[in-house]
Amino acid sequence: DTGVSQNPRHKITKRGQNVTFRCDPISEHNRLYWYRQTLGQGPEFLTYFQNEAQLEKSRLLSDRFSAERPKGSFSTLEIQRTEQGDSAMYLCASSLMGQGADGYTFGSGTRLTVV
């Protein structure tokens, strides 16, 4: 297992288009998290899953955003009708249930640029 994998690494899209990102967590990890990091800021929590259940969503996650983890393994994050304000690095992390921040493994992120 090579850690948390995110694809694509970079995505440039035109405003109004839909985009989808994928995260493959560490296989035995049952928790998966999505964070968003804008320039000059720390990562901000978006949502997290325990197995296939989405347990919490941030108010940052507008109705244009949807995340899924259909089989409790990989996850996708879709943004519909992208806006320039969606430009950011989208980070995925995974952990075992009951572990705190020291149990997180982060991926390298997907950098989205909306033009």
Add this chain to the structure above:
Amino acid sequence: AQSVTQLDSHVSVSEGTPVLLRCNYSSSYSPSLFWYVQHPNKGLQLLLKYTSAATLVKGINGFEAEFKKSETSFHLTKPSAHMSDAAEYFCVVTPYSSASKIIFGSGTRLSIRP
């Protein structure tokens, strides 16, 4: 509610000199505190953690941090900077050690001068 404030957005030091990255926290509970490092094009990596045991915490690559409850601080230090330490550093707080959601500070970019 929990929050962290990183007091410096950018710190520049000469190679071989001490590093100090400052972090203040706010928490309604006895918090768990962490420092993460982010190198360009790499994932966030845990440097060290404080979870109510020893107040002086040692991490990887020679970094240390001291939890001071009276000052609500958790500053990161290293006696001698190395060029490879150049990166973005984040202070992180959670309300308890196994919290599902972690809260990041805004980050401090550390530059090392030759």
